Amino acid sequence: MEMPYCIPILTEQDIVTARQMGRKLAKDLGYGMIFQSRIATAISELARNIFLYADSGSVKINIIEKEGKVGLAVVAEDQGQGIRDIKKAMEDGYSTSGGLGAGLPGVKRLMDQFTIESQAGKGTRVEIVKWRD
Amino acid sequence: MEMPYCIPILTEQDIVTARQMGRKLAKDLGYGMIFQSRIATAISELARNIFLYADSGSVKINIIEKEGKVGLAVVAEDQGQGIRDIKKAMEDGYSTSGGLGAGLPGVKRLMDQFTIESQAGKGTRVEIVKWRD
Amino acid sequence: MQKENLLTQYQEILQAYLQEGGENQLYLGQQLSKWLLAGNVPPEEVIELHLGALSKKTEVSEEIRASFEMLTEIMIEYGNAIRENRSLRSRQKQMESEFEIAVAMQQTMLPDEVPDFPDLDIGVVHVPANQVSGDYYNFVQREDHAFSVAIADIVGKGMPAALCMSMIKFAMDSFDESSVKPGRMLHHLNRVVERNIDPSMFVTMLFGRYDTMRHRFRYAVAGHEPGFLFCARDEKFTDLEGKGLVLGMLPETCFSEKEVALESGDMLILMTDGVVERKIGTRYFQREDLLPYLHAEIGLSAQEMADRIYRRLLLLSNFELQDDYTMIIIHRL
C-alpha cells in the first residue's frame, strides 16, 4: 500500500486542495467525470465539516486494493467536539438543518462504504471508500 | 373570451398534438422555454391518462384573463371509469404506482390552479391554470 | 429497462430531435425521463448522457464541454436530493403500514352492533375525516332493561388520539358498577384522562343511560356538542342541554345529570361537532341549518335516516369531510 496523501484542513483553501487531490487521484485511477466529481463532492463535505466545526483535522486520501479491486479511500479526522447523536446525524432531513454532520447521509449514498466514529469532546473520524467498477 | 382549442384524445398522436398546441399557445403568450415545457408536460400527463384509461375524451386549451392577468387554462375531460379515490390519487407515492390518475400530484405542483372532479363510472374532469407572471 | 438501453434510447431521441425537431421527440423524451427516474439514473448521469449523445451528433467546443463539468458538479447535489427521496418514500411506507394496523385496531374498539330492544330503533354513522379517527362512540349493556351510550370527540388527531381512545374504551369497560350513573362515569373518565394525557389534549363527551322500561334518557355532558330530542307530537327538535367541563382539564370535576322522557315516536339525536362543522363555499354551516336536513328524513328507519343525512351533508360540502363525523339516532317506536 502506498503512503496516503494527507491534507491538513485549516483554511477554506485546504478544502479546495483536498477536493482537487481527490479528483486527480480518481482521474489517475481511470474514473469517469461523474465519479471524479462525486469523490470531490464527498471530500468537500467532510473537509467542510472539519473547517466549520473543528479547530483542526485532516483529510487522507489513499489508493487501496482488495481482492483484485482498486478503489479510493478517504479518511477525514478531527479533534473537534464530536457528534452527539450519530444516529440522528445519519437520518435524512437532519442533513439540511446545517450544523455538524450535515450532508453525511448524502456522502454515504455517494460512496460504496461509509464508517463513522465519534466521541463527544474527542472528535470524529469518517472513512469512505469508492471502488472502481 | 376566445373559443378554446379542442383536441379529442383517441390515439397517442393526439397526445403529441395537444402538447404541441399547449406549447404554441404558451409561446404566443410570451412564456419562456421552461414554462412552455411545463405546460406541455402537464397536458401530456392529462392526455395520457385519457388515452390509457378512458375510451374517449378531450383536451381543451384556452387563453384566459382575470383581473388584468393573462393565463393558460387546460381542461381534460373523459367519459371513463372515473377515479375511485381522488384523495388517494392526489397523494404522493401513488403517482409512481402507475394506473389511472398517476402523475396528478406532479401536474398539480407544476400549475397555479388545479381542480379535479371524478365520478365512478361517469368520467373525470381536470382543470389546470397557469398564470403569466 | 437496462441502463445501457436507456442510454441508447436517449441518444436516438436526441439525435432525431436535433435532425427534425418536433413535439414527437419531446414527448418520447418525457416518457424516457420516467424510465430514467424509475431506473435510478441520477441527474448528474443524465447530464453525462446528454453530453455524450450531443458529441456524437455535432461539434462540441472545449468551452462548452468544460461548462458541463460545472453542471455536473451542481447536479450531484440535486442527485442527493433525489436519492434522499427514495429513502423518505420507504420510511413513509413503513410509517403508513403502522398507521394501517392502528386503524384496524381502532375498528375493533367500536361496538359490533347496536343494542337490540323491541321498541327501540337505533342507527349509527361514524366516518373518520382521515385514516385515524378522533371520534368515538360506545354502547355498554350491563342491565336487562337499560343500556349506556357514550359519544366522544378527542381534541387532537392521529395516533395520539387513537391512544387516548383506547384508554377511554378500557377505562369505560373497567368502570365496575352495574348500574352506571352518567355523572359518575364522566367523573371517573375525567380522572383517567387527566392523569394519563398530555395537558394539551382533552376529550368532549356525552354519556347517557337509556332506561328501556320507563323510556327515560339520563345523561351528563362534558363540553360536548349538544344533541337533539325530537318530539313527535309537535314535530320539534330541542337541544339536549347540559354543561360540564371537557375531560382532562381539571383533576376533580363534577358533572350534573339531566333527564328527558321519550314518548312513542320521539327520537334522540347524538352527534359530534363534525356533523355541524362544514364550510359551504365561503359560508360556515350553522347548527340551526341542520334542522331542515333532520326534518326531511323523518319517517325512515333510524339507520336509513342517519345514512341519508350524512350523504346530503357531504354533498353540501363538496364531498369533503373537515372533521370526523359521528351521529347516533335512537328512535322510540
Next chain:
Amino acid sequence: MQKENLLTQYQEILQAYLQEGGENQLYLGQQLSKWLLAGNVPPEEVIELHLGALSKKTEVSEEIRASFEMLTEIMIEYGNAIRENRSLRSRQKQMESEFEIAVAMQQTMLPDEVPDFPDLDIGVVHVPANQVSGDYYNFVQREDHAFSVAIADIVGKGMPAALCMSMIKFAMDSFDESSVKPGRMLHHLNRVVERNIDPSMFVTMLFGRYDTMRHRFRYAVAGHEPGFLFCARDEKFTDLEGKGLVLGMLPETCFSEKEVALESGDMLILMTDGVVERKIGTRYFQREDLLPYLHAEIGLSAQEMADRIYRRLLLLSNFELQDDYTMIIIHRL
C-alpha cells in the same frame, strides 16, 4: 438569497471556470448548488440558468441550443421528484410529531415510582430501542402487605405496540379483584388481548404478587423470558420457571402459578428478552453469559445494580440496543 442573485452568481462562477478552470470554481459551484436547492430552484431552471450563462460567454450553436430543449423536458420530471421531496418531508415531520406525543403518552403509562416497603429494595431499568417502546412494566398495590408486578414484551413495534400497551395497562387497572391471583390476571389479560388485537400480534408477560409478610413471590408466566431467583446463602441464580402460552394466541388459556420464597439477602430479577438478545461481534450472547454480569454487581443497591448491568451490557454490544430493554430487581434486605 434571491433567485436573481443566484442567477448572477451562477453566471460569475461559470464564466470564471470557463476562463481559468480550476477546483476553486467547482467548489463554489457546489456551495451554490446547496443555495439553489434551498431556494427551491428546480433542476429544469438550472438547465436554463446554465444555457443563459453559457450564451453570454461563448457561441452556442442552434443545434446545441435545441439539445437543451430536450434536456429541459427530461429535467422537468426530475424536478417533479424534487418537488415531491418537499411534501414528503413535511408529511414525515408531521408523522414524527405524532410519534413524539405518543412517546410522551407512553411515558405516563409507566409507574412513577416503585413500591415502598422497609425490608425491600427495588430497582428498575427500562430503555426503548427506538422511540416507541414495546416493553412494559407495572406495579399495582391494592393491599397493605402485598404488591403486584407485571413485566411484558409486546411482539410488534412502534405505534401498534403502543396501542396494545395502553390496552394492557387499562385492562390491568380494571381487574376488579382486591387480591390478585397471577393465573387469573393472565387469564383475564389474555382474553382482552385476544379479543382486541390483530392475530399477528401477541404479548409475553410475567405477572406476580409479592407477599411482603411471608416474603413469597407467586407468579405466572405467558411465554415470557424467565427471570432469576438469587439465593444469597449459596450465591446462586436459578431460573424462575413457568410455562404458559403467550397472550393473544388462544381465547381460553390457563396459566399455572408457581411460588418461591425469599430469605434475607435473596433477590428476584425480572426482565424482557431484550436484556439477553445482543450480538457481540459475530457471536450471539446467551442467557448463561448474563450470570457473571449479575454476580459482579451484587452488594450494590437494587437500582445501582440494574444501572450498572445495563451500562456494561450496552458497552458489550457497542452501544447498540437491538431490542427494548427492561430489568426489575427486587431485593429482600
